[in-house]
Amino acid sequence: xxxxxxxxxxxxxxxxxxxxxxxxxxxxxxxxxxxxxxxxxxxxxxxxxxxxxxxxxxxxxxxxxxxxxxxxxxxxxxxxxxxxxxxxxxxxxxxxxxxxxxxxxxxxxxxxxxxxxxxxxxxxxxxxxxxxxxxxxxxxxxxxxxxxxxxxxxxxxxxxxxxxxxxxxxxxxx
Amino acid sequence: xxxxxxxxxxxxxxxxxxxxxxxxxxxxxxxxxxxxxxxxxxxxxxxxxxxxxxxxxxxxxxxxxxxxxxxxxxxxxxxxxxxxxxxxxxxxxxxxxxxxxxxxxxxxxxxxxxxxxxxxxxxxxxxxxxxxxxxxxxxxxxxxxxxxxxxxxxxxxxxxxxxxxxxxxxxxxx
Numbered sequence: 001x002x003x004x005x006x007x008x009x010x011x012x013x014x015x016x017x018x019x020x021x022x023x024x025x026x027x028x029x030x031x032x033x034x035x036x037x038x039x040x041x042x043x044x045x046x047x048x049x050x051x052x053x054x055x056x057x058x059x060x061x062x063x064x065x066x067x068x069x070x071x072x073x074x075x076x077x078x079x080x081x082x083x084x085x086x087x088x089x090x091x092x093x094x095x096x097x098x099x100x101x102x103x104x105x106x107x108x109x110x111x112x113x114x115x116x117x118x119x120x121x122x123x124x125x126x127x128x129x130x131x132x133x134x135x136x137x138x139x140x141x142x143x144x145x146x147x148x149x150x151x152x153x154x155x156x157x158x159x160x161x162x163x164x165x166x167x168x169x170x171x172x173x174x
Numbered sequence: 175x176x177x178x179x180x181x182x183x184x185x186x187x188x189x190x191x192x193x194x195x196x197x198x199x200x201x202x203x204x205x206x207x208x209x210x211x212x213x214x215x216x217x218x219x220x221x222x223x224x225x226x227x228x229x230x231x232x233x234x235x236x237x238x239x240x241x242x243x244x245x246x247x248x249x250x251x252x253x254x255x256x257x258x259x260x261x262x263x264x265x266x267x268x269x270x271x272x273x274x275x276x277x278x279x280x281x282x283x284x285x286x287x288x289x290x291x292x293x294x295x296x297x298x299x300x301x302x303x304x305x306x307x308x309x310x311x312x313x314x315x316x317x318x319x320x321x322x323x324x325x326x327x328x329x330x331x332x333x334x335x336x337x338x339x340x341x342x343x344x345x346x347x348x
Contacts, residue, residue, distance in 0.1 A: 004295070112291060116290075117288070121178070122296060123296070
């Protein structure tokens with residue numbers, strides 16, 4: 001039986017940071033770089049982040065994380081993939097997120113999508129995520145996708161990867 | 175530890191049929207009653223059903239199933255409740271469904287909501303649902319909420335209830 005993988009959206013499939021940097025500079029005049037925000041959660045790094053993610057349309061046109069489309073398509077043949085996004089805190093992002101997935105990952109069907117407010121209720125064998133709050137409570141194998149907010153934390157419980165190429169090496173046959 | 179209950183939306187918290195009957199009569203001139211549609215799935219009973227549920231705004235103002243608010247509020251004190259809706263087939267319903275929940279069940283927090291395309295990935299102890307496709311694969315205790323589409327099926331695997339008062343009797347202390 002195929003193993004089940006939960007794949008996070010923001011910070012794993014969706015590049016939110018490029019847009020966060022751009023909007024932050026537009027709205028505050030301050031140009032930040034990765035070093036400035038290392039170790040800070042998104043809402044700590046960008047003062048207007050919660051306003052942006054609450055705005056209808058924000059999640060509609062964000063860039064795709066490099067390499068994720070090709071890798072996820074290959075994984076989708078060998079595993080049971082579910083894309084899971086912690087999204088119910090911001091009701092207006094829900095439809096945007098789903099339409100974004102349809103546009104950018106058309107091989108992921110609507111049956112493979114979950115929007116929730118707590119990932120603890122979802123069961124699977126492997127979880128790929130950039131947040132400890134999701135990975136720490138997961139029972140299976142956990143893969144931590146490097147993002148600025150988690151980059152300073154050393155943690156042996158999860159396998160850290162810095163790119164989708166590294167995920168391919170971990171989960172796909174040579 | 176509190177037991178976990180998954181509570182379906184349409185047909186369990188949301189009264190979809192009153193509106194289906196009304197729209198069907200408006201659009202076709204045909205007045206249907208419960209007997210006419212017994213045993214038929216919603217999309218079989220109402221020729222325009224898939225058009226309606228795909229339309230932005232449809233899920234925003236539907237009536238609440240009688241007794242569900244009071245009962246769910248009591249259950250929410252004694253159990254870990256997650257409201258789970260099979261909703262990702264229709265991207266435009268997602269935001270509407272969440273706003274409806276906020277309006278009508280304000281004690282259900284965003285952390286307690288799941289929108290998905292397949293309920294098999296959600297784990298819990300008890301499931302309340304009106305569809306066999308969801309109940310049949312669930313590992314825990316299953317409660318079938320009577321609706322016209324399931325009313326003709328005799329099935330001993332699930333506990334059939336005809337109202338929220340019956341759910342209260344089953345799950346709440348006397």
